[in-house]
Amino acid sequence: MPRGTTPTRRHRRELHRWDGFPFLVLLAYMVVVTVVVEAIPENIRPIGMGIFVLGGIAILVWLWRWTARPGAAPRPLTTPEGAEFIDTEDIPVHRRTAVDESYLYRGSIAAARAWVGDDTRAILVPGVTRGLRRELRVAVQIEGNGRLYTVGYLARDIDGDWQDVLPEAPRFIRVPAHIHLTTRGTLAVDVDLSGVPDALGIAH
Missing domain, CATH: 1.10.287 (Helix Hairpins)
Known part of the structure; x- marks a missing residue:
């Protein structure tokens, strides 16, 4: 894991x-x-x-x-339609992981929070590139009122390992997420990845 x-x-x-x-x-x-x-x-x-x-x-x-080719580079999801979501179980002892670069998506976080509140679930989308960069990241998205909001990415020091185990489209893992205010007064997102191994049948 x-x-x-x-x-x-x-x-x-x-x-x-x-x-x-x-x-x-x-x-x-x-x-x-x-x-x-x-x-x-x-x-x-x-x-x-x-x-x-x-x-x-x-x-x-x-x-x-x-x-417009079929093999175009994956991007964050624009709609939940056609996707199959695997929900992780809520575990009493949460191990929260801060979502990286959430400061770039304050507007999206605020919009998602307006629809779903502070405690919700986030979708992990592997193999995504940001802009014209070649680096692959795991995007974190939150659904609100039928729309998907990108709120950041898994941190680089862990995202490489998760790229290897997360399922590919159209199946996606959905994990517990918490939206909160930082000490600077900006919105940020934490996710709980501890239930992913069990959801995917991966040995701990």
């Missing part, structure tokens, strides 16, 4: 599945075009430019289709 006592190995999105990959391809194409155009004789340069423009259009079409 993941313990978080030592730093875990980082999980990263494969380069060809990374959200920034198409832009690397486009950048490389532009560099090649710039170099090659300078080497083309002036009398046939317009023909060469026409070919490169067509090539650029083809890359843009590919980029658009790439973002």
